[in-house]
Amino acid sequence: MSVPRFDLDLTADQRAVREAVRDVCDGFDHEYWRDHARRGEYPHEFVDELAADGWLGALIPEAYGGKGLGTEETVVMMEEIAASGAGFGGAQTVHGGIYNSAPLVEYASESQREELLPKIASGDLSIQAFGLTEPGAGSDSPSMETFAERDGDEYVVTGEKFWISRVDVSDYMLLVARTTPKSEVDKRTRGMSTFLVDLEDAAAQDRLHMDPIEKSASTFVNSYHLTFDGLRVPAENLVGDEGEGFYQVLDGLNEERLVIAAELIGMGELALGKGADYAAEREVFGQAVGANQGIQHPLAAAHAEVQAARHLTDEAATRSAAGDLSREALGARANAAKYLAAEAAFAAADAAVQAHGGKGIAVEYDVERYFREARLSRLVPIAQQLALNYLGERELGLPRSY
Numbered sequence: 001m002s003v004p005r006f007d008l009d010l011t012a013d014q015r016a017v018r019e020a021v022r023d024v025c026d027g028f029d030h031e032y033w034r035d036h037a038r039r040g041e042y043p044h045e046f047v048d049e050l051a052a053d054g055w056l057g058a059l060i061p062e063a064y065g066g067k068g069l070g071t072e073e074t075v076v077m078m079e080e081i082a083a084s085g086a087g088f089g090g091a092q093t094v095h096g097g098i099y100n101s102a103p104l105v106e107y108a109s110e111s112q113r114e115e116l117l118p119k120i121a122s123g124d125l126s127i128q129a130f131g132l133t134e135p136g137a138g139s140d141s142p143s144m145e146t147f148a149e150r151d152g153d154e155y156v157v158t159g160e161k162f163w164i165s166r167v168d169v170s171d172y173m174l175l176v177a178r179t180t181p182k183s184e185v186d187k188r189t190r191g192m193s194t195f196l197v198d199l200e201d202a203a204a205q206d207r208l209h210m211d212p213i214e215k216s217a218s219t220f221v222n223s224y225h226l227t228f229d230g231l232r233v234p235a236e237n238l239v240g241d242e243g244e245g246f247y248q249v250l251d252g253l254n255e256e257r258l259v260i261a262a263e264l265i266g267m268g269e270l271a272l273g274k275g276a277d278y279a280a281e282r283e284v285f286g287q288a289v290g291a292n293q294g295i296q297h298p299l300a301a302a303h304a305e306v307q308a309a310r311h312l313t314d315e316a317a318t319r320s321a322a323g324d325l326s327r328e329a330l331g332a333r334a335n336a337a338k339y340l341a342a343e344a345a346f347a348a349a350d351a352a353v354q355a356h357g358g359k360g361i362a363v364e365y366d367v368e369r370y371f372r373e374a375r376l377s378r379l380v381p382i383a384q385q386l387a388l389n390y391l392g393e394r395e396l397g398l399p400r401s402y
């Protein structure tokens with residue numbers, strides 16, 4: 001069953017997005033996602049169909065062939081994808097491509113925009129990979145060491161990136177690298193720059209080495225340990241101003257966190273639907289296991305938590321579109337929404353696994369995948385502690401831990 005949602009006052013545009021995305025998702029059932037997860041395969045057919053309908057250009061303005069949508073509609077779209085059976089892992093197969101277009105819309109030169117955005121919007125060009133994290137710089141990304149040194153009309157990139165996902169299904173990667181060493185900048189968040197790395201060219205140069213990381217969640221996509229060994233990137237591939245890359249990454253982060261919250265909410269709903277179905281059906285000691293409060297209450301509590309996170313997320317997305325919140329106020333809501341949605345999705349998946357008894361870890365019942373993905377969501381794209389740091393410091397006025 002699908003879990004009832006507490007009513008939201010959706011706009012006509014949001015309803016239209018929901019219907020259209022649902023139509024695409026209807027073509028991909030639970031078995032499709034299960035098979036791809038089991039084999040660790042990227043869901044090309046699903047992504048191609050979304051791309052063909054222009055959804056990878058959700059955030060690209062209509063003037064460049066995109067849908068010109070905002071956070072308000074994107075939260076609905078991504079909740080729907082996750083709830084359809086894709087889960088958080090399925091949503092992540094397209095999330096990167098949708099969100100990589102945001103800094104291009106905002107900071108790319110007019111010629112870069114004209115060249116790239118229409119192709120992304122039509123699905124002819126894929127920029128699904130985003131390279132920020134390094135072996136020694138995860139939560140603390142300004143400590144990155146990958147360096148892009150200017151040499152005439154090119155930059156020469158040397159260093160390592162870690163966990164970089166979907167490089168194998170991208171034409172370009174959006175890379176953040178230092179262009180001034182941390183020791184030479186007045187503020188540690190300065191001196192980083194964003195580049196478009198042409199992956200076909202990188203393969204031809206043989207100066208970008210990709211080692212896949214074996215992992216137990218998010219198995220639809222490959223994630224890599226990348227080594228840049230003097231890769232030459234044309235200077236014209238710099239996005240925006242040199243040294244301002246970190247601020248470009250921060251810009252739009254609140255909106256992205258809300259969309260990730262929506263994906264987790266969708267997966268929470270999915271897990272609860274499966275958990276409640278099974279709990280109503282499975283009889284033990286002559287009655288449905290769902291009649292026992294030890295099974296029923298965790299499902300019911302998670303339902304309350306998922307719907308609460310959903311309302312916070314929707315309200316913040318609406319206010320973000322209205323533009324009536326300060327960046328700090330939106331940041332507090334976005335971090336609270338991501339935190340609560342990840343906890344709610346974890347509670348929902350955990351309750352669904354428990355309701356299934358031993359079958360909770362059998363692949364054919366799907367809930368074990370949602371559980372692994374919900375666990376992952378407490379670590380990425382920022383760990384829960386970092387979301388709490390924001391609230392503790394900015395909302396409660398407590399000291400910084402770093």
Ligand SMILES: Cc1cc2nc3c(=O)[nH]c(=O)nc-3n(C[C@H](O)[C@H](O)[C@H](O)COP(=O)(O)OP(=O)(O)OC[C@H]3O[C@@H](n4cnc5c(N)ncnc54)[C@H](O)[C@@H]3O)c2cc1C
Binds near residue numbers: 131132133217383
């Ligand atoms: C499946 C997967 C896909 C990913 N895809 C990408 C990608 O495509 N591109 C990319 O750039 N990155 C990607 N990442 C990286 C991801 O963004 C990082 O893993 C994440 O930011 C956490 O960094 P870390 O793993 O280095 O943890 P660390 O920074 O080493 O932190 C370890 C633990 O310490 C805690 N901690 C650290 N500092 C504090 C503090 N001050 N207060 C309280 N707690 C603290 C953290 O919360 C965490 O629990 C991916 C990661 C995974 C697992």
